[in-house]
Amino acid sequence: MAVESFSTSPLADFVPRQSSRRSHAVFVALQREIVLGSLAPGLALTELDLAQRFGCSQGTVREALMQLNEEGLVKRLPNRGTHVAPCHAADARALLQLRREIECRHLDRVAERSDARLMSDLHGHLNAMRNAARDDDEYLLSVQDRAFHARLFEAAELPLVSPILTRCLIHAHRYKILNSQPNRALEETAERHVPILAALEARDVERLQALLAHHIATIVDFGPDLTGGEETE
Known part of the structure; x- marks a missing residue:
């Protein structure tokens, strides 16, 4: 039984x-x-x-x-x-650097291939993140957050790279959850994706790169920018 x-x-x-x-x-x-x-x-x-x-x-x-x-x-x-498996800061730093390289390097391909279906899917994941945040379900928020970024990168049409990004995403979220303070601002986590969607909808690749780079660099509060890049507000 x-x-x-x-x-x-x-x-x-x-x-x-x-x-x-x-x-x-x-x-x-x-x-x-x-x-x-x-x-x-x-x-x-x-x-x-x-x-x-x-x-x-x-x-x-x-x-x-x-x-x-x-x-x-x-x-x-x-x-x-x-x-x-262990969950070390050194691994998190390396994976975040790799994630930034993967996601931000190919945004021109994403913008070129962006269409109504992509935007609908991304808005769907955002709404699901909001619902999870309101339900205080951090794991489901993590699942939908990862799905948002995986779907965004899927538009670049680089299928051999996607599994690498998937691993980066889950371990970044795991490290964040295990090392963050209680009572995390889950709704704020969901809303962080709104300006990314706006830049994609405008097909503003430069703005999209800046926003996404900052988004990734500030996922986990280690203090300084983890990825070695300059922060962009």
Whole structure:
């Protein structure tokens, strides 16, 4: 008998599925707990315990853990088992630098290919972020925030680069959540995307680059600009 139900989790509908429905639901549940810190960095995860918790087979759990391993959220080592991946500042800095390079370098391609469907999708993600913020659901806000930026970059039509950006996005959000103060301004996080949308709608590439660079550089408050670039208000 399952310790908790995972087959009907509404969050599973918001995270792209790359596996069976059952293993995807386990993946989403574990991803949420890792990103929010309920499963702390370094914690050991066993297939047997997770299978008992979710009321599924170890094979289903193994598939979910393999997907988490691909995202870098867990580490699976032979003869040493599976552990929640660390979340170090050095990694966050490097990934934010890489994210800025990926997102800001190709905005001319995004602007050229921007259309009504793209704008509609982005506004949809923004509205979903606002709803998540009002519901105080930080994980769902994170999911929609990541979806916003992934959809924006998708317009550049560089599919081999998109998986790299996906990893940058989730680890930036994880680091932010694990190292930010309580009572974070979730609605402010959602509204940070409004000027980005306005610049894209105007096809103002220079303004879009400046806004997005500043947006990325100020995701996590380490003090100075993490990306090594100049801040732009």
